[in-house]
Structures are given as C-alpha cells and as structure tokens.
Amino acid sequence: MSGIKPARRWQPAFYPFKRESFGRRLLAKVEICVKGPLFGCRMCGNCLLQETAFICPMECPKGMRNGPCGGITPERNCYVDETRKCIWYNIYERAIKTGREETLLEVLPPLDWDKVGTETWGEVVRQIRKVGTGKFIGGIMSNDKVKKAEVWNSVFKTIRQPVWWHGDADYHPAPSGDPVSDFERRLREGEFVVATEVTPPLGAGTDKLIRNIELVKPFVTAVNFTDSSSARPKMSSIACCSVALSQKAEPVLQIAARDTTRTGLQSIIIGVNAMGIKNILCVTGDNAKTGPSPTSNMNFVDIDSVQMLWMLRRMRDDGIYLDGRIIKNAPKLFLGAATSPFASDPILQAIKDRKKVNAGAQFFQTNLIFEPDRLDPWLEQLDKRDILNKVFILIGVAPLKSYKIAEYLHMKVPGVTLPEKILKRMEKAGESAPEEGVQIALEVIDKIKRKQGVNGIHIMTLSWESIVQRIVTESGLGK
Ligand code: SF4
Numbered sequence: 001m002s003g004i005k006p007a008r009r010w011q012p013a014f015y016p017f018k019r020e021s022f023g024r025r026l027l028a029k030v031e032i033c034v035k036g037p038l039f040g041c042r043m044c045g046n047c048l049l050q051e052t053a054f055i056c057p058m059e060c061p062k063g064m065r066n067g068p069c070g071g072i073t074p075e076r077n078c079y080v081d082e083t084r085k086c087i088w089y090n091i092y093e094r095a096i097k098t099g100r101e102e103t104l105l106e107v108l109p110p111l112d113w114d115k116v117g118t119e120t121w122g123e124v125v126r127q128i129r130k131v132g133t134g135k136f137i138g139g140i141m142s143n144d145k146v147k148k149a150e151v152w153n154s155v156f157k158t159i160r161q162p163v164w165w166h167g168d169a170d171y172h173p174a175p176s177g178d179p180v181s182d183f184e185r186r187l188r189e190g191e192f193v194v195a196t197e198v199t200p201p202l203g204a205g206t207d208k209l210i211r212n213i214e215l216v217k218p219f220v221t222a223v224n225f226t227d228s229s230s231a232r233p234k235m236s237s238i239a240c241c242s243v244a245l246s247q248k249a250e251p252v253l254q255i256a257a258r259d260t261t262r263t264g265l266q267s268i269i270i271g272v273n274a275m276g277i278k279n280i281l282c283v284t285g286d287n288a289k290t291g292p293s294p295t296s297n298m299n300f301v302d303i304d305s306v307q308m309l310w311m312l313r314r315m316r317d318d319g320i321y322l323d324g325r326i327i328k329n330a331p332k333l334f335l336g337a338a339t340s341p342f343a344s345d346p347i348l349q350a351i352k353d354r355k356k357v358n359a360g361a362q363f364f365q366t367n368l369i370f371e372p373d374r375l376d377p378w379l380e381q382l383d384k385r386d387i388l389n390k391v392f393i394l395i396g397v398a399p400l401k402s403y404k405i406a407e408y409l410h411m412k413v414p415g416v417t418l419p420e421k422i423l424k425r426m427e428k429a430g431e432s433a434p435e436e437g438v439q440i441a442l443e444v445i446d447k448i449k450r451k452q453g454v455n456g457i458h459i460m461t462l463s464w465e466s467i468v469q470r471i472v473t474e475s476g477l478g479k
Helices: 022-039 089-098 101-105 121-131 133-141 145-160 182-188 207-219 237-246 260-275 307-319 346-359 372-384 405-411 420-449 465-474
Strands: 192-198 222-225 250-256 280-284 333-341 364-370 391-398 456-459
Touching: 022 121, 089 101, 089 346, 101 280, 101 346, 121 133, 121 145, 133 145, 192 207, 192 391, 207 222, 207 465, 222 237, 237 250, 237 260, 250 260, 260 307, 280 307, 307 333, 307 346, 333 346, 346 372, 346 391, 372 391, 372 405, 372 420, 391 420, 405 420, 420 456, 420 465, 456 465
Parallel strands: 192 222, 192 456, 222 250, 250 280, 280 333, 333 364, 364 391, 391 456
Antiparallel strands: none
C-alpha cells in the first residue's frame, strides 16, 4: 500500500456540519473506506487528488492546498511534525516522475466548508452525465493526449474550480498604470532597493518603535513589519504600519495566513488601503508549534499564501470580493510573497514560486540567506520558468549579533540553515561576535549585488535596527 500512499492519515477525517440524506451518508462511508486507505483521504469534500499526483494534500498539518510551505527540514520532513515526510515534497516528486508537474501550477481554491465531510463521488457522476458518459469514457481511453486532457478537465476542472474561485495556471500581469508606492516605483525604475524590518514592540508604547523607524528611514526604501513572527504575539503589523506612515516612512504590511480567515483578509485589505498602506507581503506564517505554550491551533490554515495573493489580485484588478460583490473603490496594491530558495530542490521551489507569481506576486522577499552561491541554481530555475522578468527579488540578509542568535536561527527557525563555516566563525569570534556578524552580512551582500535577476536586499535586523546605517553605507547601497 505504501507505494500508492506514501504517508498515512495522521489527523482524523472530517464529518459534515449538517445532517446529510441517507444515500449521501452511505456514499460518504464507501468513499472514506476506499480513499482513506488508498490516498489518506480526510473527506475534505473538495477533492483535488487528480491535481496532486493522487496524494492527498490534506495530510499536510497546515492543510496547504497549493504547494509546500518554506519549512521543510533538510531531511525533507515536515517541521510541524518531524516524524513524517513533507507530503507536498512527495506530491512534487511524484508529479515530476510522472511528467505531470505542470498541473501543479493551477491556483487551487480554499475549502468550501459547506462541503467538508461530504462525499464527492456523486458530484463526479453528475458531471460525467452532463458531459456525456460515452464521450467521457471515449475521451479518457483515447490515445490523443489533448482530447484526453480536454474531457478530463470538462469533468474535474468544473469540480475543483468553482465559479467563485476560477483559478488557473496563467500569469496575470498587474495593471500597467502608475506605481502605487515608492517601493514599487524604485523597483520598476531598476534601482537596487534596500528594505528592512523593524521589530514590532511587545507592549503598547510606541516610543522605541518610532525611534527605530527614524533610525532606518534615511537608509532604506521600505520598512517591513512582521505579523506575530514565530507565532509570538506582539504589536500588530497594521498598528506598526500606521505608526510608520505617521513618521513618513513607507511600510510593507506582512499578513500571516496562520491568523487570518478569508473574511478577515478582505476586510483588512480594504481598511489598510484606506489608511494608505499599499505594499502587502502575503505569508503563510510560522506554525503555532514554533510559538510559546500553550500551543495555539497547529492544524489547518483557512487560506494559504497563494490563495491570499489570488484573492487580493482579484480585489485589485477585477474589483470584486470573493463572493462576487463589486468593490466600488478597488484597493491599490503592490503584492509580494515570501520565498525560501533552499527549502527544497531548486526545480521544485521554482514551481511553487512560479505559482505565486501567477497568482499575483509582484515582488519576493526571501528567507535569510547565508550562502549566496547556493542562490545560483534557484535563480537558474526561476529563469527557466520565465519569471525573472515578472517579479522583483529582494534577498534576505541578517547581521548576526551573537553566536547564540546564529545557533537559534539554525536550529529553531523553519527554512533557515547556517553553514558550519559561519557558525564556527561566530563561535570563535567571542566578544567580537557583533563585528564578525556585520562582516558576514557585508560579504553576503557583496555577492548578492552581482547576481543577475536580484533587485535588492531585505535586511532582517533581528532587533538590531541601529546597525542598518552601517550595513547600507559600507555595502555601498546608500539611497
Ligand atoms: S513542511 Fe509545510 S507543506 Fe510540508 S507537510 Fe509540513 S506544513 Fe505541510
């Protein structure tokens, strides 16, 4: 059985929210008895198996439906539960082996919770009847690949892409009008841009936040505010962005899918856009497992980062909410996504990154990079996927202040690894560790600056905002 189903159903299957008819309940029982042992099916009622190499993505603890998160361990295990393989890594590997990797580019919808726990076979049968049973059987038996795909999609695409979503695998460029922010303008003009992070305060006072914004503002184009990074509550990114605006700094609002529902996301976007926030970075967010005890919900996100991008792009370009209502004053947005170049094999990573660009990402900010030479195979794959000319890439850089911080990043932060060489340098530096950390950052930036396809750097200060001036000046990237 393991040849068919590489993992096992870790979380229990869903039950429907309302009482179904006897016939549907019976069909649901048969379906779970067949699809459970075969595919690890959890009865999500919104089946995507045909698009995910016949491995159920619901085996991912976060319920990711559009590809892996950036937290796969070097052993290709899931960082939420390291005893299991990352299910999305398995899906990608099998799709590549069977030549079906292009199907992974289609932007798939979030769950319709009205259907969760119910059977899907009835819907498939009804759709086959609509298309014509003879035509369907003839089509899938055909040797003509195009005809086969057409008839297959006439049944399954209708099911997996409901009218309220209409996802596809195409690139949808942003409108060609004026840039919506200074950050976008500078990138479009070809400037090598510097963005940085200012750490949100733990309390409600804003004095230190304002001081830190003032410290970095003269040296960077945009300031990111994380959304409860490492699943630890702090001042919200919206509040920090509002303070940044009042200080005349340009904010990038990070929104973590972990704490956001589809309803909340749409309301937040309308609200923050009215406040003047235009740059949005969509991230799935670190799992609650990385946060403090007691642990919050580790299961399931309502929407993943790809779905966030798709929804926000449609709000901006089509002027509609997810439910189809027209937005009179559509938001003006510059949309970004996080990416983790070393999370998986560059070929697989490029598939996920292409999907984010298709969904709406206009800029990428990467995870922390300490080995710039390892970026080359990833950039090559992005080039092969024809996206280097469609997305601005800012590489994440961090000045390490101590060996303890270096060790923490290496051991505890999903998707971040530090090479032995750097860990040793930091350990050996002793009291001069902060200086060594700055030198490492400058060496990394020096290499990044020369890379084709890279448009800037994103300095993650790790609460060391006062070092931004030195890093920017000594690396020759002053505004
Ligand atoms: S590593 Fe991420 S994508 Fe993979 S199974 Fe775990 S949570 Fe899901």
